[in-house]
Amino acid sequence: MLTKRIIPCLDIKDGRTVKGVNFVELRDAGDAVEQGAIYADQGADELVFLDITATVENRKTLVELVRNVARQINIPFTVGGGISSVQDVSALLNAGADKISINTSAVLKPELIDEMALQFGSQCIVVAIDTKDMGNKNIVYTHGGRKPTEIVTEQWANELQERGAGEILLTSMDHDGTKAGFANELTAIISKKLHIPVIASGGAGNMGHFYDVFTEGAADAALAASIFHFKEIPIPSLKNYLHEHGIPMRTEL
């Protein structure tokens, strides 16, 4: 049976990870490759590296980082942050990234998704959606959650699938950072309607939240950052917990 995926996300700045990460095994707290490798050894099913600076000057650093990650890590990984052209995608895939993730640039120029899917295949094009609950509807935000649009989230998700996105990374801004659980209701609406996988993100605080997002939320994968970085939930314990509660998990590595 296809297993549900657990995906740690690493924030990258100038080629190094940010946010305090305190693995005892870690020699260099900012070394993204080393951190990624530890997650892979712990049973992470995929990794996401998100370049939060994403400036033109940092592109080369990011490509170099991707090359190093690909040399040393043997599970699939996605790279995102500031990707706005077919050339960007090409450079990152050639460096060894398995998938790339786009967000703002997809909103500004939706045809980019068609172009990227056609050239590289849908399977490597992840589109991230930052969504906020406005009471009567869910709205897409861009620019790292700073700018609201008038796009309705559920409609946008449909359009992404139509244009050839291979996967959707859905981050609920209302849940992100709260540790009160994922946006299960919205995740379920989108995941059940689409035939491409949905990665739920934002709100993970305990192991039960992951159970909920895989059952109630019908998510195909769940992404989290701080709870893994600060070792509040070790990945092996999480996967064992979910496995014991009947969620299909890759438990043997």
Added chain:
Amino acid sequence: MNTVIIKYNAGNVVSVTNTLNRLGVNPILSDDPEIIKGADKVIFPGVGEASTAMDYLRERKLDQIIVNLKQPFLGICLGQQLMCKYSEENDTECLGIFDLNVLRFKPKLKVPHMGWNRLFDTKGALFQNLPKEAYIYFVHSYYCEIGEETIAKSDYINDFSAALHKDNFYAIQGHPEKSGQVGQHLLENFLKL
């Protein structure tokens, strides 16, 4: 040992090369028939679409070279599908090494089948010393039927051939180069053949 990765228009070979490098092997990427024929091991990766890939192989007569090879040969993902007889993907006649068809998953669940899935009914040298529950990373919308040449199965919507073997020809549907320790072990087993 001289390991050649067949160079053609389908496939990102970076990951396969990286994994082989980690195993101490420095593969040669080539579409030169003489270099392919002279290899100790041949790897045939593939991500992409079947008919375009077959056209490319035929134009360069690599199709004939491949079917006549005698050394251990490993097809990965689309590579496995191209080694079958026929693919429903754009109605494509394939290499015919395995007497099996490649069919599209019925969309009862999400397609492509993407993520980690378990192998079962594994047999032979490729799977030696793997953990009992071996998981592999898959990304595919078409699958190979089960037949006499099946040496591992997996299940998504229906059971399918996760690996095939006939004479010197081996094939795997998932991506061992992306499947952590299990995948690395599998490639190591192939290199030992």
